[in-house]
Amino acid sequence: MPEALSGNLAQLPLLEILKLLSSEGQTGRLSLSNGASKGEIFLREGNVVHAASGEHISEEAVYSLMGWLQGGFRFVPDVGAPEESVTTPTEQVLLEGARRVQQWGEIKKVIPSTDVVFKLSPVGASGTVNLEAYEWQVVARVNAARTVAQIAQDLGEDEFRVAKVLYRLVSAGLLEVGEKPEAPLRPTINGGFFRRLDGEFTEVMGPLGPVIIDDEIAALGETRESFPRDKVAQLIERVSAEIQDAEKRSRFQGIMLEAIRNL
Amino acid sequence: MEASLAEINGVPGVRGSFICDSRGEMIVSAVATGLDAALDGVGREVTQTMAALEMIGEAKSELDFAYSRTRVVVHDLEKAVLIVLCEPKVDISLLRLTLNVVTTRLKGYRDIQAQLDAREVEKEVLRDDIDDMSWHLLEALGERR
Known part of the structure; x- marks a missing residue:
């Protein structure tokens, strides 16, 4: 070790x-x-x-x-x-953790990412469905626009618990997966910025740098090809959290802050 | 310090920023004039909150107060406190990045550190500012640690 x-x-x-x-x-x-x-x-x-x-x-x-x-x-x-x-x-x-991880696997068949939105089913359940108070709080936030992540954030809960409730409600026929409203076109950042980010981050973290950047881009639900400009600071914050050395992290943040200002 | 505050104020959505000592008294401000008295009140509330958190063993280097019309972001400078007033929808990641970069730079300037040293006062919850029940609660939480 x-x-x-x-x-x-x-x-x-x-x-x-x-x-x-x-x-x-x-x-x-x-x-x-x-x-x-x-x-x-x-x-x-x-x-x-x-x-x-x-x-x-x-x-x-x-x-x-x-x-x-x-x-x-x-x-x-x-x-x-x-x-x-x-x-x-x-x-x-660890056993309970493994059980939950397995549950996540099942849930992901219905909720592949925390970016999914839900709407009330016009048909409804075929039988009686009892809801706990907490489940109702989740239902009350379903509006075909809020994502799983946003509902979890709104309730101050972890995404797993919220996803589990949504999964149960979908299975019971009360909810169905909705189509995310078309987002207005947002300015995106160009490849030059990512070349700079890859270069600076690789210098600090080594050859795994671009892989970590790709993970963080995916975690934000975006791609390099159409990464919105209004999420770029969030990306830099997430990426720089991976740098353990405070001095190197601050230097990296300073360089990237300058790059953001020049976008 | 003024230049650093101006840099923070350059983040879209930031309305102003100021630095106060550990008792909440203003050291330097880059906020619209005429608000000094109100800012002293904000500084005092914030520093008392930080001291209370420290007393119960929950010291924080950053605090973020979200109100309906204003967001107040606080960054501990060890010998002083930096307070930023913003619009609720400020790009908080961009602000945090800017604060990290600016405060790291501030820590490297000897003349600024000397100014802060000169104003350094002990962080403590002021007994006169707090009712008996809250004080006993804080003491009890502090003793549990």
């Missing part, structure tokens, strides 16, 4: 990272970042003892982080946990 393990969740999912660290009996801090969102999981002798992500803490934070499909991670060994919030045995946490 190297002194510090780091990489991208698109290449190595969190479940696999935790299995690896647990099987090796590692102690330390696993930091995760996905744009502006951050999370931390602490292990002691291979056991998960504490986790925090946004509003979530303990086991729920681990499950919430397992819902991230993209983002960077870094494990620093021999860092102690500030508290012990996880009481469930690690084996069970």
Whole structure:
């Protein structure tokens, strides 16, 4: 095991990272970042003892982080946990995590990305459907324009929980996948900007730089060919979160900020 | 410092920015004139919030207050606090990038650090500004840490 393990969740999912660290009996801090969102999981002798992500803490934070499909991670060994919030045995946490990952696989057959929108079904369910209060909160936000990600953000919930509710409501016949309203044409950025970004980022991160950039572009639901100008700062913020060295990160941000101003 | 504030104010949607000491007193401002008294109030509220968070072991280097008509973004400079007033729909990523770059640069300027050193005051929740119940709650949360 190297002194510090780091990489991208698109290449190595969190479940696999935790299995690896647990099987090796590692102690330390696993930091995760996905744009502006951050999370931390602490292990002691291979056991998960504490986790925090946004509003979530303990086991729920681990499950919430397992819902991230993209983002960077870094494990620093021999860092102690500030508290012990996880009481469930690690084996069970990993089993539950694996179950949720599998559920995600099922859900993705209906909701392939968090960019999907839903509308109320004009036909409705064939039988009686009971809704929990939380499920109603999700239904109330369905308007054929809000995406899964936007509904989750609106409710302050993780995307997995919201997607699970939407999946159930689609299966029950209450909702159907809607067509996203045609977005007005937005100014896009040119290839010259991406050549600059690839070059500067590769200098800091090495040959994997462009791969990480592609992951972050996909996470924003965009492509290099038609990347909107109003998302470019968000992309730079997400990409620079992968740079662990604060000095290098700040220098990279300064260069790219200048490039944004010259667009 | 004025040049740095001007750079921050150049981000579309930013209405003004200012730096105050850890008690909320203005050090330098790039906000439309006539608002100084109101800004002192904002500075005081923000620094008290940061001190309270520190007291309960939840210190933050950034805060983001979203109101219906204004967004207030706060960046801790260690010896002072940078406060940015913006429109609610400001490009927050562009603003954060600009703040990171500008504040890193500020930390490298010795003359600016000397100015901030001269104004450095201890961060603390002012007992007179807070009701008894809130104070006891803060103390209890702080002791739990």
